[in-house]
Amino acid sequence: MVVALTISLSLLGPYTNTTVAQEVVLKLGMPDQIDNFNPLIGLFAAAGYIRGMLYDTLLYISANGTYIPWLAESYSVDSEKLLLRFRIRPGAYWHDGRPITASDVEFTFNLVVASNYSDKLDKWGLRKYIEYVKAIDDRTVEFKLKEPYAPALFYIGALIPPLPKHIWSEVDPTTFKNMDNPVGSGPFKFLKYTPGVSIELVANENYYRGRPKNDRLVVVLYKSTDALMLDLQAGNIDAITATTVAPELVPVLLRDPNIRIVELTYTASLRFIGFNNDRYPFSIREFREAIAYAIDKEAIVRIVMLGYGYPAADGWVQPLFGTWYNPSVGYRRQNLTKAAEILDKLGFVDRDGDGIRETPNGTVLRFKILTISGLAEFERSAELVAGWLKRIGIDASIEAQALGTVDQREGVGDFDIGFMGIGMSITTDLDYYLYERFHSSQAYPLGTYAGRNWFRYRNPELDILLELQRSTLDPERRREIIWKIQEIVARDIPALTIYMKTALVAYRTERFTGWVESEGPTSKISILNLSPRKPEVVTIITQVPVVTTVPVTQVREVTQVVGGTTVIMTQTEVRVGTLTVSETPPQPRGISTETLTLLAVLLVVFIGAIAFLATKRR
């Protein structure tokens, strides 16, 4: 056994012989979801963060939705909106020292749209729109579209990063996991991946935007949020990424004067209920509207989200999306009398006096709300919804099942009402959220799996608009169409949006300065702007006298500012005074002598106790 243990120990990864001198190490914590570092096939958001650090895109889509020339120093779109040109920044090099050229860009996009692998790589259906990709000279690359396609700039500029031709032309890009030594273009180079523990990146010395000021970026992987948050509180990590802070944890984290919590303005999660539009009586628009009037969106935000969210607009597109959001589309406020009136008018009345209404042909209005088990937020919200439905005479109960089951049942249409959630981000083109969600071509007949339009909503009027917004490149014109789409969705409510869950992230302030909160503390722009704090600053802080007061975490005060503006919950805003201000001791980075002593003492005591018991017989 001992031998086996020693062997398995020795198998556990290589240890390096390099001793590292004083390095500036930035540590981020995120969920342990690493699929691969291949930007063409990787799916996971957490691994996507690493891929983003390794590979730069031509454009950087900032938190307010505008495109910043990034790897491209400039770009142009011709008047017919068919020709896109990108000019690559001079002095940009791959991590292995080779220059980044237009032919790399040409190669990458041809791989996606015009190669033997396109079948598997073109996940976005770009082949339908891109006629050709051509490198005009060393630094200029040209994209020709077959027809105007509004999301093109997003896919070409901000989603798919150029890849080094000299490496990718020799691999099968559909099975290349790119985890051994990925060669990218981003601010950090790959150093090491320790499965289940961390990913280590080092600063790219030749980065065209200047070398990052932190020498190493260690991304620590967690399987449980509890451990992640404890490590953040303990100061073992500087920030969290690809995950958010649960509302109930906010006051706990804010007890630490060095932790700041930021609400991300560019992303939030939508929670909604989808109706089975192919099933009576959900096929009746008025019936769906009655349900909409039964639900108190504000109450769910208050009770389930503790205020960290806001009621969602009925038109699917949320205020988050800035000018794309149609401000005249609000949401229906709870009105139980109105809901009851609608049901009465439809002839859905309670005939047998049991408190539950029946349809005109006598079927009892008894439904199930299908949701995912194990997600407290979903189950609590669904229960509130069921409670309100009971008050208007609809008997609804919750059915919480495993993700796979829920997904399958919704897909084939084996449900009445589904309570679900999706993430929304301004950095993604709206087409992504609208077309497949509501276009009737995506609503397959009952029994056939429908991925996103599982509501089975079909409206020819909306179909035309959905197609039109795709081909309209003039932002003003496209905005009008998208506004119209929202009005129709809000009128028909094939699915009812409930609330937006705001994305709260946290970071520690004592080791680094320069966090760019508006872009998100762990965004590329923010990370590049970070610099280590000077030690003197820390000394000054430690001399602040200790004032003991009750830490006040005023949740309400913080959450009243929502929708569009950054809400920053700083110490000064939410606390009356300081609880403790002390110098954070350097974290143990190995076993300290004290620990060893403590261990030894515990061991001796333990063995002693056993020995004592054993010898002291009778």
Next chain:
Amino acid sequence: MLRYFLLSRLLRVFIVFFIIVLLNFLLPRAMPGDPASILANEYNLPADTVRILRSMWKLDRPLYEQFFAYLESLFTGQWGYSYKYYPRTVYELVMERLPWTLLLQGITSLTVSGLGIIMGILAGWRRGSKVDVSITVSAIVVYAIPYYWLALMLQYVFGYILKVFPVAHAVTPGLPHANFFEYALDTLWHLALPVTAVTLTAYASYTLVTRNSMVDVLEEDFIFVAKAKGLPERVVMKHAIRNALLPPLTMLAIRLGHIVGGAVITETVFSYPGVGYLIYESIIYKDYPVLNAAFFMLAITVIAANFAADLLYAVVDPRIRYVKRG
């Protein structure tokens, strides 16, 4: 006779094995939902992506074709690609976790059974005394504590407040180790909390079983005779222990059989790399290839461990002989 026993046992093992292989294929696929659409749901993937994934993973092929592909993958050892972690191979995913699982599970098996058996022997030997009462009661109390809660408390007290042990992981993230010794120490340091948590919650069953077995043995005539002969207590105890060890050893054998299955809760709470969490994730995401490989592996070790336990009895207890019945 031993040969007959071995043959009949082997035959049984093979039958069990084939049933397992079949169930292994059917059970994951009997769960509703398909891997591609689950991922699509989770990561908001466009419909084109789902179609691509399904054809890439041959999920659009008829079931019998999938079954033959599965058999082929099992017996050629080519476990294929994981769906969730595509294009990483199942082999790679399992192998990067298995050593950690063996380390954690190996050590906890030792500590759990060691502590449990020692405590049980002490309690049984001094039945009815204060020692017995305190060991039994404390064992039951600790046993009754929910495991994840105990683990979280350990994390909070030792990891966050006292900061003597790390909250999570198997090694310090981002720490370059100068030599193997340092690396091993770092590993052991990280094992402290998980091992303590598992040991505390699991040792009690060993204690109770050993104690009762010990009490039974002490009632037997040969102990009475031994005492009457005036043998020193140490010698009597040795004889008693040897006879009392059979039940706890059986438990240990069963535990060792599950060793490659990992420990889901421990791995989750302490973010410890291991096979348990991989299996858990694979169930959620219907990652058939990983599930097939993991259960296959698990089936083999469980069968092997039980087989070994049967043989081991004969070694521990010379009275046990395998004879042909009838």
